[in-house]
Each structure stands twice: as structure tokens, then as C-alpha cells.
Amino acid sequence: MRLTPKFIQNLQRFRLVTFDITDTLLTFKRSPAIQYSETAANYGYPHLNQDKLMQSFRTEFKMLMKKYPNYGKTTPNMDWNQWWIKLVLNIFNSIESGIPEKDALIIAKELVRLYRTDVCWLALDGSTELVSKMKESGKKVGVISNFDASLPQILKAMNFNEFDFILTAYDCGVLKPNKGIFDLALAKCDIKSDQALHIGNLYDLDYLGARAAGWSSALISEMTDEEISIREGLNRQHVFKTLPDLINALQHTQIDW
Template sequence: MSLTSQLVTNLKRFRLVTFDVTDTLLRLEDPLRHYRRTAEEFGVTGVDRRRLEHCFRQQFKAMSGEHPNFGRFSPGLDWQQWWLQLVSRTFGCVDPDASPEKLERIGQRLITLFRTSACWNHVDGAQELVHCVRSAGKCVGIISNFDPSLPKVLDAMGFAGQFDFILTSYEAGVMKPDPGIFEIPLKRLQIPADQALHIGNKLDLDYEGARNCGWSGLLVNDADNPHSFPTLSKLLEGLKTQQIEW
């Protein structure tokens, strides 16, 4: 985990470096397989994967429209209940005969399961990049469109103690790319925007969201962009070996 002089130079202007999580540092490991397996444990068998995928996408879009940000401002609906409703609606779409009690048990099991290492993989280079940024003396944080269970997920994946703060959209009350979520850490830490860098995989949510607030950004994406790298490992290599023009 070498800290090159070029990496130090590239990060010199920044006091704060933040990361997105999903598909930037961590990647979900075939979530629909876990949905099917868990359903089978509770007697919902023969679930067609293509039908399950269609129903999940349909219901996730509907829930996100009806109750944005994991139900953050929906009366009587906390984030766990948001996920329980999503699971119930997904499997209700797949198997209309499944009982509400059975769907409740499936949902509870999935909520627990997806906060463990069983459902996540590290993106190549993630741990080394976070280590290098910390070793360069930066304040290191997370800014993620996620529910309040994110610290538990990061701890389960070996990132315990690696971040100075973890800011979820649920806590912030707004989701990326809303400027409000990028302004919160600047105000808390008394850091100007031009001394902050955000690293993520979504052009609109992460890169443009950050830059529209005066931050710098790096993108893990195939976008035609001078600050874009095809993989996180290539991004780390770029920080270590090439001069980046911010």
C-alpha cells in the first residue's frame, strides 16, 4: 500500500476526501439470488428469476417514487418498514398467493442478511485507496444514498474505523445530487468546497453533484471525462502515477 509522491501531490489541495459506497467501494453480490434463496427457506419455491427481477425493479421504482429516500419523510414508515414493504410488494407481484405473514418473515430475514458480508464484495482497490488517502493525512468520509444501516455494512466489510464520518442520504434528509448533502460535511468540518474531493461511480449523482457544489470529483465510470477511470484500481493507479489537472 505504497504512498507515492505523485499521489501526495495530486491530493495536496484537499483536506476532505469522500467516497460513494455501492459500486464504488463495495458491490452487491447477486442480490436476486439471496432473494430467491430466502424465499425458498420460507416455502416460496419455484420463483422465476426473470419475473423476480422485473417485479423488484418495478416495485423499487414505485416505492422510491411514493416514499423517497427510504421513507425518510413518510409518516409512520421508517427505513426498515420501507424495505419490508418493498420485499412484500416484490414477492406479492411474483406469487400473489404468498401469505402476508410469510412475506413479513422473508423481509425480516433479508434486512438482516443484507447488512452482513454475505451479500457484498469489495471492489478491487477499494481498501488500498482508502488506506492511501488516510495515510496522506486527509479527513476521509462517506456520502451515500443509503439507509441508516450503512455503518453496519461497512463494519461487516472490514472498514471499521476507516472513516471520519459516514453521511447517508437518510440522515441528510436529501439524496445526491442535491447540494444539501454535499454542504453538510463542509459546514460541520469548516472546510471550503474547493478543498473537498468526492469519488463515486455515477456521473450525475457523484461527479456532477459534487462539482456543482464547488468540489472536485473523480469518477469510476467509462464516461468520456478527464476525471474518469474505468475501474477503481485504475483510478488508484492514476493518482499514484499521473498528474491530475483539477
Template sequence: MNIGATSCSVARNLARFKLITFDVTDTLLKFSRPPEVQYALAARQHGCTEINEQALARSFRSHFKRMARSYPNFGKRSKDWVWWWRTLVINIFRDSHDHIDEIMIHEVAEQLIENYKTRDCWTEVHLASEVMKIARIHCKQIGIISNFDPRLNTILEVMSLPKVDFVLTSYDADSQKPDRKIFDIALKQCTTQVYPHEALHIGNSPKQDYIGAKHAGWSSVLVNVTKETEREFSFNPEINPKHIFKTFDDFTQALKSEQIIWE
């Protein structure tokens, strides 16, 4: 493929945008190990040898949903994010392993809160950095919009992702995707005027990322699509199938070789 023509194609596809933002979890970064494996590893490091990872997984799913419902946005308006994660971990272990010493559970919780700031718990999604660099070359501003707690800046730094102009977490914004408010706040982070139709959001969640951005007047694409994600958008008329890409490689190829219609 002609490199000059490729560059022109990308420029045309991104010409309308002054801002491109990215989701983080399962978009730019993913867990290096499933949570139940990470939790079990931390527990074993504290001397807990009889750990059932399947029980941890079941407990994680139920308690995470319960905490998110009872204390939205990592406890932003009721407690704080450290309390939220500590309580979640403690409840998971109490529910799944009642033989573990209470003091030890608290120690494991504190360790996990710190561990998830490090490279040990994260890995970069294939081609994530390349797509961010493409966005930087062809657009004026790049940002992060993520339903996350304040550890995100530290995580992005230790993972050595390309620099962005701003990082907006749901905790700091006091608003979670798909709420329009967080997308409106993102526009205010820009150093020059950016209107909603001049912004593109890239993420992996049909509801939080794609539909959230579209309802805010933005353009959006879905990347790194899983079978579970496919079930979410398969019957949703709000999602344009031409804006869905299974991998970043598929997305970059489309940018370089196709005309993407954003409406």
C-alpha cells in the same frame, strides 16, 4: 517505478484536498449476489420452492423506481426506512409470485432487511481499501457520503473497511445526492474548516456523485465505470473524461504516474 517518486506524485495530485469522501454501493462495496438471487434464496429458506428469479428482477426494477418516486429517501419524510424496505419486498413478491402465502412474504421481508446488514450480502470492490488508505495517508479527513438508510454504519463495520472520520447517509442528512445540501452537510462533519474546493468526492454515478459534487463546488472522479455508466456520461459536457476511471487500479495508477488537472 521509484517508490519515492510515486509517493510524491500522489501527494501532488491530492495536495489541494483536506477532505476525500466516498460513495458506497458499487464504489466501495457491491452486492455479493444480484437482488433477485438474494431474494429468491431467502424465499427458498422459508419453504418457497417455485421461485422465478427473472420475474423477481423485473418486479424489483419497477417497484424500486415506484417506491423511490412515491416515498423518496427510503420514506424519510413519510414513513421510515424499515417500512420502506418491507413494503418494497412485499410488493415485489406479490407482483411476481401470487401463490406465496402472505404471512411467508412478510417473514421473507423481515429476513432480507436483516440479511443486508451482514457480510453475506456484500463484497468489497477490488482495491477499495487500498484507495481509502492512500487517501488517509495523504489527506487529513476521510468520509462517506451515500444515498443509504441507517444500516450503513453496521455494514461498513462488518465489512472491515478502513476507518473513516464520518459516515453521512442521505437518510440522516434528509437529503439525497445529487442535492447540494448533503455535500454542504458533509463539510460540517469535519473537525477543521474545509471549503468546497478543498474536497474531493469519489463515486460511480455520473449524476449523483460526479455532477452532484461538482455543483457543490467540489472536485470529483468517477470509478468502477460500467457500460451503463458510460452511456450516462458519453454526451454530458459537465463530465471531464480525464476524471473517469474504469477501475480503482486505473485511478491509483493515475495518482502515481500522472498529473491530474482538477479544474
């Protein structure tokens, strides 16, 4: 689909467009519970309870991120790879998987490897089209993500090669919604905040974070009109259920940023 005059008009003020990644451009092919249980089964440990795995994943992730923030970025003798291995081991221990420590470590390393390939990821509908359209319209296109340093490897595996830069929280030392990570993106392009648009799926980290940094922002979310109405500072004109919905609006509808 060719760019329409409305698409050009909607984006004319912007010189930079950035994207969040997880659940914005990419999502998991399967839940972590399924991936963890299947990988364990491949090493001879079948029948792990997937409900317990999923519950433990959520709990242990939050606990580990609180204890060792930003994937262990500022933790002595820990890097992002070790952080993820520790997470997997903690999950197996918490559900009393019965996997011996030596084998659990092997499985953990394999899971970390798999999540850096296209085995575990799926490009969301409209993602490649939207990134390409932004490039075609002459914008700088980047990534701002609360991810570890392996994100460029994942994006390469998923054939996302059009980004001018990739900023991860791990590399920058600061996570969204902190203004600092948005300011680093502006500095890379030598532009002002009112010339930048950020697209993400989280109201607090992406939408409010970008706007607090002086940017415009679009939110990809399936929240209802009622949910939108109670979110402070959220303009319903900036909320789109899917990326194709955003593309359609950019192509045909006047958007007041």
C-alpha cells in the same frame, strides 16, 4: 505499495475525500433476484422466477422511492426498515409468488437483516487500499451516500472502519445530487468546497452533484470514450474504469482537477 510523490501532489489541495458506497466501494455478492429467491427457498418456497424478481425489483424500487421518498424518511409511521419490508412484500405480490402474507413478512424481515451483514456484500477490488491510502496521506475520509440509516452497520460488517464520518441521505434528509448533503460534509470538517474531492460511480448524482457543490470529483465508470464525450461537463481525465485504475493514475499521472 507506498505513496509516491505524484500521489501526494495530486491530492495536495484536498483536505477531505469522500466516497459513494454502492458500486463504488461495495457491490452485491449476487443479484437481488438470486438472494431473494434463495432466501424464499430456505423458508420452503423454491423456484421463484428470478427474471421476474429482478424486473419487479427495479420497478417496485422506483415506484416506492417516488411514493415514499428517501426510504420513507418523511412518511408518517414509516422508517427505513419498514420501507424495505414493504418493498419485498410488493415484489412478492407483483410476481404472484403464492407466498402467504405471514410467511412473506418473515422472509422480508430476514432479507432486510441479511443485507445489513457481510452475507450480501463484496468489497470491490482496490477499495480498502484506496481508503487506506487517503488516510495515510493525511486526508479526512468520509462517506456521502444515498443510503438508509443502516449504512454504518454494513460498513462495520465489511471492516471499513477508517471513515471519519458517514453521511446517509436518510440521516441528512437530503439526497445527492442536492448541494445540501455535500455542504454538510464540508461543515463537519470546517473546510471550503475547493478543498474536497468526491469519488463515486454515478455521473449525475456523484460527479455532477459534487462539482455543482464546488467540489472536485472522480467517476468510477466503464463508459466508453464516446459515452464520455456526450456527457456535458464530464472531463475524461476524471473517469476511471476501476478503483485500481484510479490508484494507478494518482500514483503516476498528473491529474488536473
